[in-house]
Amino acid sequence: MSGQHVRLTMTPFLAYYHVDVFSARSFTGNSLTVFPASEGLNREQMQRITQEMHHFESIFLCETPSASTVKAHVFDLQEELEFAGHPLLGAASVLHELNSAEESRTWNFILPQKTVQVTTRQDGNHYHALLDQGQPTFFGEVEQGLAGELLTALNLTPANLAAELPLEVISTGLRYLIVPIRQGLAHARIVHPAFEELLAKAGAQFAYVLDVPTLEGRHWNNDGRLEDVATGSAAGTVGAYLVKHGLVQSDQDFLLHQGRFTGRPSQMLIRIKGQRDAIQAVLVGGDVSLVAQGRLLSLPGESVNRN
Numbered sequence: 001m002s003g004q005h006v007r008l009t010m011t012p013f014l015a016y017y018h019v020d021v022f023s024a025r026s027f028t029g030n031s032l033t034v035f036p037a038s039e040g041l042n043r044e045q046m047q048r049i050t051q052e053m054h055h056f057e058s059i060f061l062c063e064t065p066s067a068s069t070v071k072a073h074v075f076d077l078q079e080e081l082e083f084a085g086h087p088l089l090g091a092a093s094v095l096h097e098l099n100s101a102e103e104s105r106t107w108n109f110i111l112p113q114k115t116v117q118v119t120t121r122q123d124g125n126h127y128h129a130l131l132d133q134g135q136p137t138f139f140g141e142v143e144q145g146l147a148g149e150l151l152t153a154l155n156l157t158p159a160n161l162a163a164e165l166p167l168e169v170i171s172t173g174l175r176y177l178i179v180p181i182r183q184g185l186a187h188a189r190i191v192h193p194a195f196e197e198l199l200a201k202a203g204a205q206f207a208y209v210l211d212v213p214t215l216e217g218r219h220w221n222n223d224g225r226l227e228d229v230a231t232g233s234a235a236g237t238v239g240a241y242l243v244k245h246g247l248v249q250s251d252q253d254f255l256l257h258q259g260r261f262t263g264r265p266s267q268m269l270i271r272i273k274g275q276r277d278a279i280q281a282v283l284v285g286g287d288v289s290l291v292a293q294g295r296l297l298s299l300p301g302e303s304v305n306r307n
Contacts, residue, residue, distance in 0.1 A: 014038070014296040016053075017094045021086040022230040022259075022266035022286035024126045029266045029289065030229035030259065032090040033058040036098060041299070043073070043080060048300040050075040056228055059087035061095075069108040070095070078221065082113045083173025085131060085232015085268075085284055092118035093127035093288035114173060123287070130269075130285035131232065133172035136240035141166035142177070142202045150177065150202065153192030154209060160184035162212045165245060169204045170237040172282050177204035178241045185211040186261070190224030208234040212247065216257040229259040230266035236282040239270035243279060250274055 016035045023029025033053045038046070038060035050058040054077070062071040072091065074084040092107045099105075104121045120129045142150065147167045151157060162180040169177050177199060181188070188209045192198055199207060199222065208231065210217045217238060219231040235256050242248040250272045259266035267286060274280035 014299065016294055016296065017090075017097075017290060018055075018292040018294070019090040019093060020289045020291055021090045021129075021232070022268055023264075023289060024123075024287040026289045026291045028259075028264050029287070030086045030264070031055050031291070032087055034087075034091045034094045035060045036091075036094055038062055038073075045300045046073055047075050047080070049296070051077055052300075056226065057081070057084060057087050059084070059091045061091060064110070066108070067099070068106065069110065072109045072111055074111070076221070077226070080112070081174065081233075083111060083116075083133075083233055085133070085235060086230060086286075087232075088116065088118055088131050089129040089232060089284075089286060090288055092120045092129050092131075093290065096120040096122065096127060097290060111173075116173075120288075126290070127288045128285065129288050130283055133233075133236040133282040133284060135172075136237060136279055136282055137171045138240075138244070139169040139171065139175060139203050141168045146202055149198060150179065150207070153190065153195055153198055154179060154207065155187055155189045155191045156181060156184055156209070160187075165212065167202070168241060169202055170240050172233065172236040172240070174233050175203060175205045176234050176237040177202055177207045178238060179207060179209045180212050180241075181209060182211070182213060185209065185214075185216060185218060188218055190220050190222070195224065196222040206234070208238060210238055210241075214257070215242075215255065216260065218258065218261060227262050229262050229264045230268055230286075231258065232268060232284050232286075235268040235270055235284045239272045239282055239284070240279055243272040243276050246276060248272075250276065250279070 020029040160181045165180040219228045256268045271283040
């Protein structure tokens with residue numbers, strides 16, 4: 001071995017970026033893996049790669065004839081999502097890093113159910129990204145009996161609730177149950193063994209517990225095993241909820257806090273356009289830090305490439 005060097009280069013295969021969203025500093029905020037060129041992958045492979053990377057979500061991009069438009073598939077650890085927030089913000093920042101020397105760019109993401117737009121701006125050694133989630137859809141307030149069941153399932157009681165505010169289901173792509181409380185955020189957690197089925201009774205896919213006085217929230221996978229650091233898709237519904245009920249003003253930026261209980265404090269910027277009874281658009285954004293890049297040496301179902 002004398003006089004020889006250890007070989008450190010990896011065989012190029014499938015490149016990815018590790019980014020942290022909703023923070024200007026690496027190793028905080030909500031982490032994510034972005035695969036900027038995932039042509040040829042099927043959905044089963046995307047799901048298994050997401051599980052292997054073990055971030056809350058991963059996003060897979062495929063190019064289109066337009067230089068500013070990509071097709072995107074977002075997966076969490078259990079399934080493909082119709083929509084997401086922080087993966088789109090992180091992916092747009094990676095596209096800016098790879099494709100543009102301009103200070104600001106706008107990107108279009110074609111998702112399975114909708115197309116959205118993200119604007120990115122380089123800010124020193126990180127990026128700032130802003131996602132237009134479109135108009136919110138209000139699916140209605142939850143009746144009192146079911147609201148009580150949902151509170152219990154989240155380890156909360158009526159004493160925790162912001163009593164003057166309803167539990168309400170809102171969507172900008174995913175249907176979130178907004179649970180407004182005034183105290184007890186630290187105790188909130190999913191304790192119901194069939195929480196997803198209970199949510200379905202309210203017409204919701206996920207739940208977001210919001211401490212109204214502090215504008216701080218929490219969200220988990222429906223099995224309650226994993227808490228999300230910062231939920232961009234939910235932030236849009238929270239913004240629509242707050243404006244509808246007159247708790248914040250439209251056309252003004254405000255911050256939603258999340259992640260303190262995971263040890264990764266994050267801030268999500270929200271801006272609601274329009275009036276409280278006629279919301280036109282929901283914008284959610286934040287800082288994005290590029291942490292690392294790497295390459296997969298094999299794909300699920302294939303042997304390791306040693307060439």
